[in-house]
Amino acid sequence: MNNWRITLAVENQEPGGQLEYDFGDGQETNSSPGMPGQKLALITHPDYYNFTGNTGTWAMNQYQNALKELQEKHGIQDLDIVQPELATREDAALVHTPRYVWDVFGPTNRSKHHAWSGGPWDKTAQAAVLRSTGGMLRANQEAMQRGVAVQMYDAFHHAYPGHGEGFCVLNDIAIAAKKLSHQGKRVMVVDTDVHQGQGTAVCTKGDTNIYTLSTHERENYPGYKEHSSQDVELEYHVTDQEYLGLLENALVKAVQEFGKPDLVMYVAGTDLYGGDKLSHTRVTIAGIRQRDAMVLRFFGSQGVPVSVSVPQGYAENPRDSVTMIKNTVMESRKALQTYYGKS
């Protein structure tokens, strides 16, 4: 696995352009998962949104608005809406400590959970956390079968093994990656949120079946950075061109170091956008879309399944967050049609 090589078939192109990567596996054709003409799976559930206090910081209706517009305004009818099961205690225990699993699954008779800022820590909040973790597990399953699937929700990459942090209660990325690792699969996490996926790095540390790549702003939350397999720290005011070039190099390095993964978990962060309240970049909406296309092409052209999650944005103009979520879904759908279901 680790002797996979990468050659850039086309060099000196614009970052995010039409680069094709040859992973050098020596096969004439790369078989890819999925069937011709299949639909993109979008993982979602009413529990994701119907929790007490779904307002303000969370504003989860951006996902619902994006889905509605994709279907009604853009006429996209070939989406397969998949409702996941709840995550179990056993799932959570793949990553989290017994005490913390008890804390999350136990009685909700507290006014607050220290990592949950959506409102009171009640049954609806608990259901949102457990259902969305189940959704990440399901997104990976669907991606392995179809080629691409999208979890229409945040990725809770700040949660640590023994505590939650940064609005993240359970680390769904790490749980879903660990589940596959235990089945002998090799998983690469490509986290492009503006904040480091520091919890994921800690939750998966020492597991040689999991590789974590995080691109994030150096001077941003979390103050204390952990060590991912590869970290790319961005300075303030990074542009589309600079960012896409850095990410492209990081993807090449990731495959050189880890080999070809069985699945990529792509965290398509929208808060990297320059118009986001939490970012200091100059990255544009078009740049974010180019990034999505680049990551999906990089792995899709080699038949590697990709499960995509879409962390919420905090754009100054909330319309921009909806636009970026729609773009990510549309690029995922395009990648599914272009790269998968071929033999």
Ligand SMILES: [Zn+2]
């Ligand atoms: Zn973030």
